[in-house]
Amino acid sequence: MLEMVNINKSFPGVRALQDVTFQLRDGEIHGLIGENGAGKSTLMKILAGIYHHDHGEIRFQGSKQGRWTARVIERLGIQFIHQERHVVPYLTVAESLFLGIEPTYSPLKLINRRNLEKQASKVLQEKVGLVVEGNKLVGELTVGEQQLVQICRALLQNPKVIVFDEPTAVLAKREANRLFEIIRELQKNKIAIIYISHYFGEIIDICDRITVLRNGQKVDTVGIEGLTIEDMVQMTVGREIVDQFSEKNQSTDEVLLEVKDLTHKTDFRHVDFSVRKGEIVGITGLMGSGHTSLGMSIYDHYGVVNGVVQLEGKPLGRLKPEGAIAKGIGYVPEDRRNLGIVQDLSVRENITLASLKRVSRGSVINQKAEKQKVASLIERLAIRTPNQEEPVNFLSGGNQQKVVISKWLSSGAKLYILNQPTAAVDVGAKAEIYSLIHELAKEGAGILLISQDLQELVGLSNRILVMFRGEIIDELEGSNVTTDQVLVSMMGGEQNGTDDKIS
Amino acid sequence: MSKPIMKTTVQTGNWVKNGVDVTRYTTVIALIGVTILFSLISPSFFTATNIANIFSQSAILALVAIGLCFVVASGGIDLSVAVSFDLGAMTAIMALQAGMGWIPAILLGLLAGAIIGLFNGFFVVKLNITPFLVTLATLFIGESVQKIFTKGGEPIFLTGMDEMYKFLGRGSALLIYTADGGRIDFKFSIILAVVLAAVAYFILTRTIFGRQLFALGSQKEASYLSGVPVKRYTVYAFVLSGVICAFAGMVGSSVLAAYTPLSGRYYLMDAIGAVFIGSTLNRQGQANISGTLIGVLFFGVLANGLNLVGINFYWQSVARGLLIFLILGLNSYISQKS
Numbered sequence: 001m002l003e004m005v006n007i008n009k010s011f012p013g014v015r016a017l018q019d020v021t022f023q024l025r026d027g028e029i030h031g032l033i034g035e036n037g038a039g040k041s042t043l044m045k046i047l048a049g050i051y052h053h054d055h056g057e058i059r060f061q062g063s064k065q066g067r068w069t070a071r072v073i074e075r076l077g078i079q080f081i082h083q084e085r086h087v088v089p090y091l092t093v094a095e096s097l098f099l100g101i102e103p104t105y106s107p108l109k110l111i112n113r114r115n116l117e118k119q120a121s122k123v124l125q126e127k128v129g130l131v132v133e134g135n136k137l138v139g140e141l142t143v144g145e146q147q148l149v150q151i152c153r154a155l156l157q158n159p160k161v162i163v164f165d166e167p168t169a170v171l172a173k174r175e176a177n178r179l180f181e182i183i184r185e186l187q188k189n190k191i192a193i194i195y196i197s198h199y200f201g202e203i204i205d206i207c208d209r210i211t212v213l214r215n216g217q218k219v220d221t222v223g224i225e226g227l228t229i230e231d232m233v234q235m236t237v238g239r240e241i242v243d244q245f246s247e248k249n250q251s252t253d254e255v256l257l258e259v260k261d262l263t264h265k266t267d268f269r270h271v272d273f274s275v276r277k278g279e280i281v282g283i284t285g286l287m288g289s290g291h292t293s294l295g296m297s298i299y300d301h302y303g304v305v306n307g308v309v310q311l312e313g314k315p316l317g318r319l320k321p322e323g324a325i326a327k328g329i330g331y332v333p334e335d336r337r338n339l340g341i342v343q344d345l346s347v348r349e350n351i352t353l354a355s356l357k358r359v360s361r362g363s364v365i366n367q368k369a370e371k372q373k374v375a376s377l378i379e380r381l382a383i384r385t386p387n388q389e390e391p392v393n394f395l396s397g398g399n400q401q402k403v404v405i406s407k408w409l410s411s412g413a414k415l416y417i418l419n420q421p422t423a424a425v426d427v428g429a430k431a432e433i434y435s436l437i438h439e440l441a442k443e444g445a446g447i448l449l450i451s452q453d454l455q456e457l458v459g460l461s462n463r464i465l466v467m468f469r470g471e472i473i474d475e476l477e478g479s480n481v482t483t484d485q486v487l488v489s490m491m492g493g494e495q496n497g498t499d500d501k502i503s
Numbered sequence: 504m505s506k507p508i509m510k511t512t513v514q515t516g517n518w519v520k521n522g523v524d525v526t527r528y529t530t531v532i533a534l535i536g537v538t539i540l541f542s543l544i545s546p547s548f549f550t551a552t553n554i555a556n557i558f559s560q561s562a563i564l565a566l567v568a569i570g571l572c573f574v575v576a577s578g579g580i581d582l583s584v585a586v587s588f589d590l591g592a593m594t595a596i597m598a599l600q601a602g603m604g605w606i607p608a609i610l611l612g613l614l615a616g617a618i619i620g621l622f623n624g625f626f627v628v629k630l631n632i633t634p635f636l637v638t639l640a641t642l643f644i645g646e647s648v649q650k651i652f653t654k655g656g657e658p659i660f661l662t663g664m665d666e667m668y669k670f671l672g673r674g675s676a677l678l679i680y681t682a683d684g685g686r687i688d689f690k691f692s693i694i695l696a697v698v699l700a701a702v703a704y705f706i707l708t709r710t711i712f713g714r715q716l717f718a719l720g721s722q723k724e725a726s727y728l729s730g731v732p733v734k735r736y737t738v739y740a741f742v743l744s745g746v747i748c749a750f751a752g753m754v755g756s757s758v759l760a761a762y763t764p765l766s767g768r769y770y771l772m773d774a775i776g777a778v779f780i781g782s783t784l785n786r787q788g789q790a791n792i793s794g795t796l797i798g799v800l801f802f803g804v805l806a807n808g809l810n811l812v813g814i815n816f817y818w819q820s821v822a823r824g825l826l827i828f829l830i831l832g833l834n835s836y837i838s839q840k841s
Contacts (some may be wrong), residue, residue: 152696299728321727322731338724342718342722344721344722349714349718353714353722353731356714361712363711364709365709391786440651
């Protein structure tokens, strides 16, 4: 009933989608899987009208659609249940349920508040089995209940297709089961479902067919019968031979970083691990497992409620980044554009921002020394920029990331905490960043590599720690660790998962 | 015939291509433009005497604008420069009145400015209130305090002012009597402004503090993660602004030999205007000293020229407003075309 044919989409420097064809049949539950960056979200954003495809066409019930705009999408009956829930916590349940589609009376289009609340309460119970007062604030509901309100809102608009984008990532198991029941109910009512998830177990349970994306291309669309988690992993990760990773270094025995019983107020608990000099330690997990916030917490101690972090045997205490940098830690944040670079500053100013003392006499910057240092780093990292004075936001993503990393080379970091260092970086720059990470480790630096990119993790790390719902659940070591093993381990927690949720 | 036309088009093409550079100098071009215009209309405009006047009259505004530059560089705004200006003058004049020497009087005045800066900085950094609201509140309180203190705004006149203090605002750096009896008087305050501008320029462009101040003004979070002491430097910026504006206030009180309550507010808007007009001269739109001085001169030339040309006082601000629209409109028109 819905077809997206030969869809192409490019962003500057990245080919996000290449001739992807996606077909949704009447009343089916269609799983969409792939690694982060494989193109799932881009494809769905095109379907939602947020992005426009460069080439290709979208057909709905056989007829070709010209302009694919939000209005058309709404008229055709395609609804989205987003990953980041768009809820305003200060609205009441009734208000957020009927926002923009309020039942009105009289020609003046008045809204009867009391009536609206009563109706909301009734509709929610009928459609999704949620018992709640209509005047309760959305912020007071659990995440799962908020999601039900969102689903109910979608149902009120007589949808023909509903897209679920990672709906269970933040749900407790009980809530997830209730969601599956609702989805099956929708299917009985002839609503087609697109279901995006990283949890392959769920996919097998509820989907009829799946489409697999990898690196912006479609791998295949297959029926779910007889498929195992391992098959799906193999399809998503692919079997290309990866030669962008050089042979791993032997790490030394000297412990550089030691983390003991580190506990965050919400994101992770009882984390113990160490990084030796010259060692690359990978940390991964499903979204929301706490591994991304762990990196930040080691650096600036934000939100840490318990535990110790030691660098070279000395406890770091509650250091601000300023102090952490002085002790030899460098942090490459995930959000490069907003946290990694300072956009209004030049390449030169960005590179030396964290190490100005090293190129200054007293508090006066020695411009000659600064320029020399920057020139040598630009050369070493092969940063492609017309000159040192170029505003950093004119550089490509990969080169911006090299600027961020060279900031820590300039400060003489001993420990590099890299949070998704190659996210949204083109393939060429990716390989360069890999060899740089490798080189840094060889020179004796310790690397904490936080990543969702399994090939990168397996290709670079001496050891991989797997986190699940805020705890380290597995440690994979040795040169023959495969991406499949890591992925199974990431999922593995799910089978015997608890009912707790981390949000 | 076709050749020169071709040449012109190519040239225009290049101009537009490097449009960023052209737009950066719109203000300078405008400044030169109005100078020429006034010179054409009024024969007494472009004379040594009058030029000395313009510079002397602009010196105090220059001081206030330089102080403000630090806060704007840190990504904030300081409306309380008016209060620092007034309270600096008030403190110093009262100290002189009490028989203190000029050095302790000036130091007390600077201290008053520093306290106002600390006060602003504290609320911005600790309570995380936007600089606009914090300094607006300071402005309200500071102006009211002056009215209460002076019983409705009576100036405090000072008789027998200390000679050194008097020199601040009224002394001459260069005084020439021309043959026809004219007076070319470059005031000492011009030197104060130039020296302070040079120091501020050095601090903002050559020191770690200055560099990191621009960084945090551009992206606070990213700067924090790069080890910039964001909070400390934000407070420093407010303190510098307070101290420099208090000094400007003292120079002003020296000119009048009196503390005149609420006179700072006459500099507030012009100083903000000068800093922001000046920031259009910077590639990244950052506050900068040289641009700010251009902005100050622009206002100085306009005020002086409009008077000489004989524009009614009530209409002068209309002329200033229209000119700003014109310059910035042109600026944005050119940069959009490129």
